[in-house]
Each structure stands twice: as structure tokens, then as C-alpha cells.
Amino acid sequence: MVAMVGDDKTEQIGKLLNDTNRPLKERFRALFTLKNLGGPVAIEAIAKCFADNSALLKHELAYCLGQMQDSAAIPHLVKVLEDKSQEPMVRHEAGEALGAIGHPDVIAILEKYRHDPVVEVAETCEIALDRVNWLLSKPQNVKDDNPYASVDPSPPADSKDIAKLTEILLNEDEKLFERYRAMFSLRNIQTVESINALGKGLKCKSALFRHEIAFVLGQIQNECSIKVLTENLQDEHENEMVRHECAEALGAIATDDCIKILNKYLNDEKQVVKESCVVALDMCEYENSPEFQYANALATVQ
Numbered sequence: 001m002v003a004m005v006g007d008d009k010t011e012q013i014g015k016l017l018n019d020t021n022r023p024l025k026e027r028f029r030a031l032f033t034l035k036n037l038g039g040p041v042a043i044e045a046i047a048k049c050f051a052d053n054s055a056l057l058k059h060e061l062a063y064c065l066g067q068m069q070d071s072a073a074i075p076h077l078v079k080v081l082e083d084k085s086q087e088p089m090v091r092h093e094a095g096e097a098l099g100a101i102g103h104p105d106v107i108a109i110l111e112k113y114r115h116d117p118v119v120e121v122a123e124t125c126e127i128a129l130d131r132v133n134w135l136l137s138k139p140q141n142v143k144d145d146n147p148y149a150s151v152d153p154s155p156p157a158d159s160k161d162i163a164k165l166t167e168i169l170l171n172e173d174e175k176l177f178e179r180y181r182a183m184f185s186l187r188n189i190q191t192v193e194s195i196n197a198l199g200k201g202l203k204c205k206s207a208l209f210r211h212e213i214a215f216v217l218g219q220i221q222n223e224c225s226i227k228v229l230t231e232n233l234q235d236e237h238e239n240e241m242v243r244h245e246c247a248e249a250l251g252a253i254a255t256d257d258c259i260k261i262l263n264k265y266l267n268d269e270k271q272v273v274k275e276s277c278v279v280a281l282d283m284c285e286y287e288n289s290p291e292f293q294y295a296n297a298l299a300t301v302q
Helices: 007-017 024-037 040-051 055-068 071-082 088-101 104-113 119-137 162-169 176-189 192-203 207-220 223-234 240-253 256-264 271-287 290-301
Strands: none
Touching: 007 024, 007 040, 024 040, 024 055, 024 271, 040 055, 040 071, 055 071, 055 088, 055 271, 071 088, 071 104, 088 104, 088 119, 088 240, 104 119, 119 176, 119 207, 162 176, 162 192, 176 192, 176 207, 192 207, 192 223, 207 223, 207 240, 223 240, 223 256, 240 256, 240 271, 256 271
């Protein structure tokens, strides 16, 4: 196997990921390093960590396996999806990751769990199934104009009409897959008008949908979404999966106001929210570091 980093080094990073005595922020960094390295050793180290007690970390494990798009991860993700003892947000992310990998072999398992009694899991598998079927039917080499280099749960809509996309986004009777397509198209437009349209989605019925809205607002990193993200984070009756994603989005935006808000919820009663704030504050520290500022400026020049 050819790799930029040897298997021994990858194994060491995997041990850090699986070391429950290390701070969560260090383990998250190890996870994303493994995601970037790829390969069977990295996948096995990530999969081993599904025995952890942190739902937040396990959710992120599944996300990274999906982003790696390596079919070797499929059995591990299927096992998580089938495990009813895993938290809904972890099972949901496993289903989404299977859709991200997009291999035809995942169709049967997604068909089975799109009827799951946990609504977030069922909705996720429905969208993932639609994505796999879309991949199988689409022309080769279709570009989705995604400026974030992420593997998304759906392709963006073909339209760039903000009013039309907003109508689809907020239509509770429309298929979630189509609403996701509108969401990612609005994200890719990257204007204040499109961002404000996305913010309205944080009031929609589906917790899964609200959580994905928060995720894309975090990708955009625009200060105009701080208010709506804060409202959902502060709502103690909000689904913890949504609150966690709002916290991480605020961490990505990383203004002084975001830091103050995140510090306020460092001792939240919900473990996943509390841990998300810890990780988000680490993101803020990195986003505001001289190293990041230099790398960002260099990328802009290039």
C-alpha cells in the first residue's frame, strides 16, 4: 500500500483516537487526521472507536467514514446502523455515511432502515437511498459546484433562483431529498439572501432537516447566521442533535460573540451539547490562530 504516512504512524494516531484518557479535542484532531490519511489501518482504528461512550465522537466517526468514500467502511457502518443500542444521532450518521459512499451494495440495508421507528434514522436512510439511486442514474462526471469539497447527502438543485429554492426548502409536503437539494444549492450561492433563506429552515418540523441546516450554515461561516443558530442552541426543548450542530456551526464562525455563547453552554445538561461546545471552542481557537490566518491568506492568494 502506498501512503504519505506509514502504517506504524497511522496506528499511533489511531491509538490516540481510542485513548479515553486524552482530551476530546485531541481525539477529534486524531480522527480528522485519520480521515485525511485513509486506508485500511485508518478505517479499522476509526471503527474500533464506536465502542466509545461519547455520542458526539461516534457521530463524527461515522461522518468521517462516509467522507472517505471507501467501501471497506461499509460493514462497520452497517453494524452501527443495525445496533439499536447506539444513540439515534450515531445511527443516523451511519446511514448518511452509507449514502455518501454510494455503493450499490448499501441499497438493501437502506431500504430496510428507511422504515426504522426512530424518525431521524428513517428519514436519513430515505435520503441516502435517494442519493445512491441518483448516483446510479446520473451521467458521468457531473459537477455539483460544491465550494466546500464535502460529500453531501444530496446533489444541489439545478436552479439558482433563490425565491424558488426557498419555496422548496420550506415546503413541508415536499420530499426531503428535494428540500436537501434546494438547501445545498442555496449554500453554494453564498449570498446574504441565500443564507437568510437557509436560516428560516431552522424553524421547520424535521429535526434531521434542522440539523443539516445548521451544518451548512457552519460550512458557510457567515456572521449573519449567528442569531438563528444561537436561538436553536439556547432552546432547551430543541433536539440535542440540532443543538449540537448549532454549537459546532458557531465554532466554525468563530467570532467573539460565538465564543461567549459557547462558553455559556459548556456545562449544559445534555452531554452531546456540552461536548460540542468544547470541540467548537477548540475550533474557534484554531480559526483565530496565526497559523490558520496565514494559511487562509495564502490560499486566497493562490
